[in-house]
Amino acid sequence: METQISTCDATSEARETHERILEAAQKLFAEKGLDATSVRDITAAADCNVAAVNYHFGGKENLYLESFKAMLGPLRDQRLAMIAELMEREPVPTLEEFLATFAEGFLDPLVDHSRGRMFMVFVSRELLDPRLPLSVFLEEFILPMVQRAAAALERVGPPMTPNNRIMCIFSLIGQLLHAVKAHHLSAHVEIQDAVPFDLAGFVDHFVRFSSAGLRAYSLDETASSTPFTGGEKDQ
Amino acid sequence: METQISTCDATSEARETHERILEAAQKLFAEKGLDATSVRDITAAADCNVAAVNYHFGGKENLYLESFKAMLGPLRDQRLAMIAELMEREPVPTLEEFLATFAEGFLDPLVDHSRGRMFMVFVSRELLDPRLPLSVFLEEFILPMVQRAAAALERVGPPMTPNNRIMCIFSLIGQLLHAVKAHHLSAHVEIQDAVPFDLAGFVDHFVRFSSAGLRAYSLDETASSTPFTGGEKDQ
DNA sequence: GACAGATTGAAACAATTGTTTAATATTTAC
DNA sequence: GTAAATATTAAACAATTGTTTCAATCTGTC
Numbered sequence: 001m002e003t004q005i006s007t008c009d010a011t012s013e014a015r016e017t018h019e020r021i022l023e024a025a026q027k028l029f030a031e032k033g034l035d036a037t038s039v040r041d042i043t044a045a046a047d048c049n050v051a052a053v054n055y056h057f058g059g060k061e062n063l064y065l066e067s068f069k070a071m072l073g074p075l076r077d078q079r080l081a082m083i084a085e086l087m088e089r090e091p092v093p094t095l096e097e098f099l100a101t102f103a104e105g106f107l108d109p110l111v112d113h114s115r116g117r118m119f120m121v122f123v124s125r126e127l128l129d130p131r132l133p134l135s136v137f138l139e140e141f142i143l144p145m146v147q148r149a150a151a152a153l154e155r156v157g158p159p160m161t162p163n164n165r166i167m168c169i170f171s172l173i174g175q176l177l178h179a180v181k182a183h184h185l186s187a188h189v190e191i192q193d194a195v196p197f198d199l200a201g202f203v204d205h206f207v208r209f210s211s212a213g214l215r216a217y218s219l220d221e222t223a224s225s226t227p228f229t230g231g232e233k234d235q
Numbered sequence: 236m237e238t239q240i241s242t243c244d245a246t247s248e249a250r251e252t253h254e255r256i257l258e259a260a261q262k263l264f265a266e267k268g269l270d271a272t273s274v275r276d277i278t279a280a281a282d283c284n285v286a287a288v289n290y291h292f293g294g295k296e297n298l299y300l301e302s303f304k305a306m307l308g309p310l311r312d313q314r315l316a317m318i319a320e321l322m323e324r325e326p327v328p329t330l331e332e333f334l335a336t337f338a339e340g341f342l343d344p345l346v347d348h349s350r351g352r353m354f355m356v357f358v359s360r361e362l363l364d365p366r367l368p369l370s371v372f373l374e375e376f377i378l379p380m381v382q383r384a385a386a387a388l389e390r391v392g393p394p395m396t397p398n399n400r401i402m403c404i405f406s407l408i409g410q411l412l413h414a415v416k417a418h419h420l421s422a423h424v425e426i427q428d429a430v431p432f433d434l435a436g437f438v439d440h441f442v443r444f445s446s447a448g449l450r451a452y453s454l455d456e457t458a459s460s461t462p463f464t465g466g467e468k469d470q
Numbered sequence: 471g472a473c474a475g476a477t478t479g480a481a482a483c484a485a486t487t488g489t490t491t492a493a494t495a496t497t498t499a500c
Numbered sequence: 501g502t503a504a505a506t507a508t509t510a511a512a513c514a515a516t517t518g519t520t521t522c523a524a525t526c527t528g529t530c
Contacts, residue, residue: 017507033364035270039488049509054489056507121363127420128359129268134424143429167440174413175406182405185362189369194378205402209448216447252477274518284479289519291477 018056020046025067030118033125034064064131071122075109076141082106083145086152095214098156099207102149103176110180111199117184146173158218168214175206253291255281260302265353268360269299299366306357310344311376317341318383322390330449333391334442337384338411345415346434352419381408393453403449410441 024045028037039060043050057063082105086098093101110116126137149172150165157168179202186197259280263272274295278285292298317340321333328336345351361372384407385400392403414437421432 033270035268036364038486040486049507050488051490051510052508060488124359124363127416128356128363129271134420135426138420138424138426143426163436164440167437168444170413170417170437171410171441171444174411175409177413178405178409181362185369185373189373191370191373191378201398202402202405205399206406208451209403209406210444212451213444213448216443273516275516284477285518286480286520287478295518 017046017048017052021048021053021056021063022067022070025063026071026122027118029064029067030071030122030125034060034129034131061131068122068126068132071119072141075119076145078109079105079145080148083148083152087148087155093156095156095211096207098152099172099210099214100203102152102172103203103206106173106176107180107199107203111183113184113187116180120180120184149173153214157214160217164217168217171213172206172210175210179203179206252281252283252287256283256288256291256298257302257305260298261306261357262353264299264302265306265357265360269295269364269366296366303357303361303367306354307376310354311380313344314340314380315383318380318387321387322383328391330391330446331442333387334407334445334449335438337387337407338438338441341408341411342415342434342438346418348419348422351415355415355419384408388449392449395452399452403452406448407441407445410445414438414441 021042024042025037028041028045031037039053040050042063043052046052053060053063057066082101086093086101110119126132127134130137146166146169149169150162153165153168157165160168179197179199182197183199186194256277259277260272263276263280266272274288275285277298278287281287288295288298292301317336321328321336345354361367362369365372381401381404384404385397388400388403392400395403414432414434417432418434421429
């Protein structure tokens, strides 16, 4: 008899066990990490038997890898699409437009206090205790974005060496990542005197600060003889 | 009979058990985190009995807290001394001198691939899975440095609102932290085409990029009407 | 030497871990 | 309906965890 269990909502009952496990695993792995999350935690959240993890995923470690890819794949694609849009926008954006769009596209998936924070924490954990080879993680998730961001910067920014362009991208991403972490931190702790971190205000500052920083490289296309260029100490 | 065991060097034998445990714990907690480090790992590295941890420290968790303070206290003091030196140096340093000294003093304890990396990893782990209250961690280790760095910047940098000064400090620290992580990462993975991250070169870039970014605030002491100031959207 | 306190040692404790097993239930195909 | 394949279940497995116990040893004082 095909009795539809009417007391439970369809969303949690109808879905396959496989899918429920994957979803619960993403949440728990991001929250507490792989070691602190027991298989029984996952199966309890997914409302299934302990053995289901091994049956459907062949073990806890493999479930972690699939959770990681399922979580970060879409994020990476969203980022790359944002950068691609910047590469093709006509007319060529100003430096300020570029930075504002880049910051917004970079931060948008991360600022949310549930899912966005999951992204950040998951990646931080993976970087501390890598379960998939670090080289794979970098080549698949990090380097593509850095390289394409550098290409986009070449279109809109002042002329500079490719090496300097990479360092500028590092400066941009470093600022934004630090801001996201401050944003999440300030929402999770109460400090008496401090005002909560103002992410929107920081983006304004980021555009102003970084556009000036980038334009510092437009002064010396030919003569790079300022004392801090470091061009002469290459090698 | 006070037989001096001559087969073992004095450094590992003579020291008290208490001290050996604390040292081994710092190393292992930083490397693998609290959960992944068993008491037996620590006592094996410290060459003592399992019960010694509970006898000397009253438990694993308490040993972690003492390890954390023993690790980060000196680092914080070193940072504050560096900033204090910048505050009192005569004549007032140029912006470039300030940034170069700040970057060097900030990075110096962190770049080392054994102890410096331990600092970074330990703090990252504590931020992900806080064992001491986050507010204590921030008030004791982070905020003092941010505030004094802002005070030092007030002395050498262009005039700006205190809020903007804090955001500039965020930009500086965000860049430097990101660079340290790239520095450590590039030493631990082999990626075919990529050149290893050049930290010294990044510091040069950092000074150039950030001095220009800071000077972007020297344009409008009175009229802050650029479209990205955000002054009009306060509240 | 003898005693008291501090420290160390081996063994055992209860709890939790990931995984496996074998039986049962469900679905699919004919 | 029947049989094969798929999926789920409860129970048990061996291993590891932090902590405790209690006897043995060391250290300093009288």
